Amino acid sequence: MAGFVSSMSKRARTAFFVSIGALGLCTVLALLWLFLPSRAVLFSGLDRNTAAEIVSSLNEWKIDHRFSDDGATILVDASKVHDTRMRLVSAGIPKGGHVGFESLDSADLGITEFAQRVNFQRALQGELERTIGAIPGVNDVRVHLMIKDQGLFLDQAEQSKASVLLKLAPGTQLSDRQVQGIRGLVSAAVEGLEPASVVVVGPTGSALGHQGGVATEQADGATELAGQLEKKIRNLLASYLTPDDIGVSVDVRLATDQVHRTSERVVPLTGSEHGVLIRRQVSGAAQQAGGENPGGTQEQLEYASGTEKEEVIRRPGAIERLSVAVLLPPFVSQSQVDQLRPLMAAAVGLDTARGDTLEVRIRPPHARPQEASTLSEVAVREVKQPVSSIFLGWPLIGAVLLGGLTAGALLGVSISARRRSRQHQQVLTSDDRARLIADARHWISESTLQP
Numbered sequence: 001m002a003g004f005v006s007s008m009s010k011r012a013r014t015a016f017f018v019s020i021g022a023l024g025l026c027t028v029l030a031l032l033w034l035f036l037p038s039r040a041v042l043f044s045g046l047d048r049n050t051a052a053e054i055v056s057s058l059n060e061w062k063i064d065h066r067f068s069d070d071g072a073t074i075l076v077d078a079s080k081v082h083d084t085r086m087r088l089v090s091a092g093i094p095k096g097g098h099v100g101f102e103s104l105d106s107a108d109l110g111i112t113e114f115a116q117r118v119n120f121q122r123a124l125q126g127e128l129e130r131t132i133g134a135i136p137g138v139n140d141v142r143v144h145l146m147i148k149d150q151g152l153f154l155d156q157a158e159q160s161k162a163s164v165l166l167k168l169a170p171g172t173q174l175s176d177r178q179v180q181g182i183r184g185l186v187s188a189a190v191e192g193l194e195p196a197s198v199v200v201v202g203p204t205g206s207a208l209g210h211q212g213g214v215a216t217e218q219a220d221g222a223t224e225l226a227g228q229l230e231k232k233i234r235n236l237l238a239s240y241l242t243p244d245d246i247g248v249s250v251d252v253r254l255a256t257d258q259v260h261r262t263s264e265r266v267v268p269l270t271g272s273e274h275g276v277l278i279r280r281q282v283s284g285a286a287q288q289a290g291g292e293n294p295g296g297t298q299e300q301l302e303y304a305s306g307t308e309k310e311e312v313i314r315r316p317g318a319i320e321r322l323s324v325a326v327l328l329p330p331f332v333s334q335s336q337v338d339q340l341r342p343l344m345a346a347a348v349g350l351d352t353a354r355g356d357t358l359e360v361r362i363r364p365p366h367a368r369p370q371e372a373s374t375l376s377e378v379a380v381r382e383v384k385q386p387v388s389s390i391f392l393g394w395p396l397i398g399a400v401l402l403g404g405l406t407a408g409a410l411l412g413v414s415i416s417a418r419r420r421s422r423q424h425q426q427v428l429t430s431d432d433r434a435r436l437i438a439d440a441r442h443w444i445s446e447s448t449l450q451p
Contacts, residue, residue, distance in 0.1 A: 039066060040078040057093050101127060121145055128189055132182060137172035160193040162186050164200045177220050179209030226250040229348045236347050247327030259314040267308050322356040324348055330365045
């Protein structure tokens, strides 16, 4: 080994020792990657208050942890992620900084009635904040209640009010139905509070939803119903055709006004055109035998019949009209369309008396959609992996790169040594070559002469 190193030039010797050092560094990095614990995400997207609450519990339980994303993500050992989460949940953490009814456990016995009322209001606000904060897309929430006291007389009772401030996650927008649900949640928790007296404000300070929200709620209901009917048609046609070859559009018109209709009709006696005879009256002179009555007679009949009264109330939200349009691929025949039409009509509950329409058309051959050729049209499966595996994989990548560089350097040193040996062989003169041949012959002759 010493002769091999000494035979190298200064530059080759430097490259050789650098390669040996790099190989040792690769070995150390690989060992660190193998034996260091991998970390996974415990919680992400945390605000400062919630992160501080979780970290306080982790420090108390002596659980090693790390931060990323400027403190918004907490990493722990991958083998302890689920146990730590269950332990935090059992301890009621994170609470989000909201104090609920547990604050009443340490109330003093000699507290005044006013202080009791204030503490109860604070606890109720905290409980509502926790409940509303559990809605997906809500990062933070503040609830303010103004609960009016009930006076001695009914006319002295004042209306309670409430306001809710929401901090939503980026890209999240609550629908009007969700806002109405929040109003109903708050009003149901406070006695004497009407949903119309609850104001819900977004992060920009603008009011969310509409007071009453009847028209908006009906529009959302029509959109949701249209989506359900469209899904029914697609599921029905999926048994015959591929989903990409089907085009379905459903429009639902809901009634916005309440209609109260009353109708009344006479019901005659069964088997008779008239009702029940209740009185018969004959007027005029009696007819003499064999003669005629010049004055004549008059007969009056009075019948009694039944009546049927029908009262129909149509509330807002009833289906007023359905319009369905279906586009089928060009290889579907007209006879198949005629067979599928009643099935689709039955699937959506089509009523021609109501004015519902169903239009089915066959797409022309030239309008056939092109097959997906871009990456955006191809479904890509998202592979989730712990953040720790991404960062801890760098040592292994570095070790592989350094190992490759080391192998390349050693290969270069070996090639350089071989080239130098060839050069030394080529610089031998003819006298040196003749001397070497003579010495070889002398060694051979001596070996043959020895007994």
